[in-house]
Amino acid sequence: ATVSWIGPPAAGPNDPAIFVFLRDLTEQERIGQMRADFVANASHELKTPLASVLGFIETLRGPAREDEKAREEFLGVMAREAERMKRVINDLLSLSRVEMKAHLRPTDPVEINEVLDYVRGSLERLAAERGISIDLQPLDGPAYVPGEREGLIQVFENLVNNAIKYGREGGFVRIVAGREGGKEPMLSVAVIDNGPGISEEHLPRLTERFYRVNVADSRDRGGTGLGLSIVKHVLNRHRGQLRIASKPGEGSRFTVLLPEHEQASAETQDAGSLP
Numbered sequence: 001a002t003v004s005w006i007g008p009p010a011a012g013p014n015d016p017a018i019f020v021f022l023r024d025l026t027e028q029e030r031i032g033q034m035r036a037d038f039v040a041n042a043s044h045e046l047k048t049p050l051a052s053v054l055g056f057i058e059t060l061r062g063p064a065r066e067d068e069k070a071r072e073e074f075l076g077v078m079a080r081e082a083e084r085m086k087r088v089i090n091d092l093l094s095l096s097r098v099e100m101k102a103h104l105r106p107t108d109p110v111e112i113n114e115v116l117d118y119v120r121g122s123l124e125r126l127a128a129e130r131g132i133s134i135d136l137q138p139l140d141g142p143a144y145v146p147g148e149r150e151g152l153i154q155v156f157e158n159l160v161n162n163a164i165k166y167g168r169e170g171g172f173v174r175i176v177a178g179r180e181g182g183k184e185p186m187l188s189v190a191v192i193d194n195g196p197g198i199s200e201e202h203l204p205r206l207t208e209r210f211y212r213v214n215v216a217d218s219r220d221r222g223g224t225g226l227g228l229s230i231v232k233h234v235l236n237r238h239r240g241q242l243r244i245a246s247k248p249g250e251g252s253r254f255t256v257l258l259p260e261h262e263q264a265s266a267e268t269q270d271a272g273s274l275p
């Protein structure tokens with residue numbers, strides 16, 4: 001909503017109300033521009049595979065009608081393109097769901113080792129297809145964060161999935177959980193790969209929607225460009241942080257920091273030490 005001026009006319013160009021009004025408008029314009037960019041990007045991401053499917057339908061109706069081999073091949077391509085549209089739509093829906101919940105702080109105690117073990121289990125097969133093994137180093141005992149299990153699973157699935165997808169064939173993916181001191185005790189989870197890495201200039205932009213280092217490469221690997229922006233939004237809801245470090249030619253490390261649910265962690269540790 002724009003701020004409208006009600007009351008006596010402003011005194012002069014330095015009147016604070018005028019200043020507020022102008023600033024508010026530019027902010028509105030900026031948000032409007034971002035929304036327009038987002039809609040244009042999303043439409044483009046869906047239009048490209050759709051155009052390809054429509055093209056193949058035409059070919060199947062015409063020149064390839066009687067050619068069984070071509071028909072099989074084209075159906076395969078169409079299925080892949082349809083899968084791609086499905087991934088983009090699912091990620092768009094995930095993103096909009098987190099954005100709608102942005103103001104709600106998740107508070108359930110979620111045990112982080114269990115979440116990481118679940119994520120490893122769900123991606124083990126995908127990793128094996130690329131000859132990659134997932135090495136999970138959990139925390140010593142149960143450790144809790146105030147959170148939402150589904151959202152946290154999505155965060156780590158996206159990070160581990162990227163590490164597999166962009167990692168080196170036959171390489172490794174490590175998930176290392178730990179604690180970090182400071183003003184507030186934080187749990188840290190690092191997802192590390194020994195893939196090709198990412199050069200420095202891209203790092204600050206990786207969590208932008210649809211930002212990809214190499215669009216064609218991401219597409220070939222089944223990416224949508226939305227994974228890390230979903231990660232960022234879920235972590236914001238959890239008062240968490242994402243740190244990215246990478247060395248081209250050596251690999252990448254994505255570290256998630258989450259405030260610890262000290263009470264829940266302490267309670268289970270006490271209970272665990274009873275005779």
Ligand code: ADP
Pocket residue numbers: 158162163166167193195196197198206207211212213214218219222223224225226227228229252
């Ligand atoms: P995508 O769906 O394209 O993977 P993401 O938002 O998850 O989108 O990631 C954005 C981009 O960051 C990717 O396109 C890729 O270029 C880069 N990236 C993410 N994770 C890694 C990684 N582990 N190694 C190398 N590059 C990565």
